[in-house]
Amino acid sequence: MFVTTMIIATMTFAQAPKPVIIRNVTPLDAHSGVMATQDVLIVDGRIASMGQGLAAPSSATLIDGTGSFLSPGLWDMHVHLSYDDRFTGVMSKLFLDYGITSVRDTGGKLERLLPVLDAHYTPPAKAPRVFFAGPLLDGAPLVYGGDQDSGIGQSVVTTEEARLRVQQLHKAGVHFIKIYEMVTPDVFDAFVREADKLGLPIAAHVPLSMLASNAAPRVQSLEHLRNVEMDCAADAEALLEERREMLAGGRENDSDGMSLRRSIHTVQRNRAIANEDADRCDRVLASLRNTIQVPTARLNAMTQHPPFNDAGWTDVLSTLPASVRVDWIKAADYMDPESYRKQGEWTLQMLPRLVASDVTIGAGTDTPIGWAVPGYSLHRELEILVKAGLDTQTALAAATLVPAQFFGLEATLGKVAEGYRADLLLLQQNPLEDIRHSRSIRAVISRGAIVRDYREEQ
Secondary structure, three states: OOOOOOOOOOOOOOOOOOOEEEEEEEEEEOOOEEOOOEEEEEEOOEEEEEEOOOOOOOOOEEEEOOOOEEEEOEEEEEEOOOOOHHHOOOHHHHHHHOOEEEEEEOOOOHHHHHHHHHHHOOOOOOOOEEEEOOOEEEOOOOOOOOOHHHHOEEEOOOHHHHHHHHHHHHHHOOOOEEEOOOOOHHHHHHHHHHHHHHOOOEEEOOOOOOOHHHHHHHOOEEEOOOOHHHHOEOOHHHHHHHHHHHHHHHHHOOOOHHHHHHHHHHHHHHHHHHOEOHHHHHHHHHHOOOOEEEOOHHHHOOOOOOHHHOOOHHHHHOOOOHHHHHHHOOHHHHOOOOOOHHHHHHHHHHHHHHHHOOOOEOOOOOEOOOOOOOOHHHHHHHHHHHHOOOOHHHHHHHOOHHHHHHOOOOOOOOOOOOOOEOOEEEEOOOOOOOHHHHHOEEEEEEOOEEEEEHHHHO
16 A cells, blocks of 8 residues: 655643553454454553563553453544534534444635644644545536535636646645546546645545556545446546546536536436446456445445434434534435436446455545534444444454554554554454444544543443
C-alpha cells in the first residue's frame, strides 16, 4: 500500500495520559487472531509490553480484563465531519462511544472543516484521530457545488489547476486527496502525478469519463464501487462513449452537475448490471487488486438493509440532536425502496467476488449521509459485509488493518502488539467469533487514555 511520511493526526492532551494496565485479558486482531490471555501495559499512548504478570507503575490505572477481549480500535474510512452542521457538536463523542478511534474524512471545504477539527482537538475535548482530504476535487459541471450540501466540491478543469490545487492542499496539511466523478482523464492524470510526487495517497470515485480498470491501479482507494459496474458490461466501451457525450453536452449547456450525474447513472447503471460480461468483469476485478475498495455497503444496499428496520433504531436516534431525530424518524417515508434495488443487489453479490479475486475491502459508511448514525453505522457496515459473505477476520481487518495500510501506518496502528499505538476496545465477546460482538464494548481507549468506560455505568 501507499507509504507516506505524513504525521499521524494527534489530539493534544492537557497532560500525558496515565499508564494503564489491563490484567488477564485476551487480545485479538485481524493479523494474529485470538492470542493467549495475558496482561497489557499502556504507557505514553502506546502498548509498552504484553505478557504474564507484568509489573506496572504505581500510578497506572488498573482494568480487570478477566473474561474480556482486547481489540484494536475501529476506523470509519468514509465520513464527512462538516457535511451537516447539526452533527458538529456530537460527532466525535458518538464515534468514540461506538469504539471508532480513527476516521478518514473524505470530503469537506477546509473553511468549514478546520474549525471543526480545532474544536475537536482543543482540551478537554475527546475525539478520534482524523485524517482529512479537503474538498472533493471534481470537474465541470460540479456535482457538489455552491452552498448546497456544504459546498464540498471544487471544480478543476485544467491540468495546471490540478497541479497547483494538490500543492495547495498539501501545504494546508491534508493527509490525502479525493478525486471525484466529473474530472476529465487528463486532469485525473495531473492529480495523480502531483499527489504521487508529494506522497499523498488518493481516494477516488471512478470518473465517469474513464473506465474503472484504467483509474483503479493509479489510486489507493475507490469509494462505493460506483461506476465499476459500467466497466463490467459487455458494451462497456460503448457506454463510455455515451457518458463522454453526455458529459460534453452538460458542460456546453451549463447543466447542474448533480442532475447530470443522476441522469447518467439512471441511463447506464441498471443497464450495465443486466448486461454484465462475466469474463470481462473478472478482468476488471483483477485490475482492482492493488486498490482498496470501500463499498459503503450499508448505503448501496439501503433497500436490502434499511437502518430504520433495526431493533432499537428509536433508541439509537435518541443519541442524536433533536433536529436530526425529528427528521430521521421519518426516514422510511422518504425512501423509495425500488430506486436502488438493483445496485444494492449488485453490491452484495459483488463483495464475495472481490474477496475471491484478492481485492482488499475497507469499511466506510458515508456518515452522516443516508441516515448513517456516526459510529453505530460502522458496526452495521461490518455486519452487512459478513452477511454478504466475508469472514469475520476480513471484516475486522476492513475496519482496523486496511485503513492503516492506506496511510502506510500498518506498523503502528491496527494491531494489538507491543509498540503499537494504544487505540483499543475492551469487549465482552469475541468479534472474530461473531462480528456483532464488536458492539459489546466495555471500555474505549484512545491514544492511551480511557475515553469511555461502560463498566462504570453497570
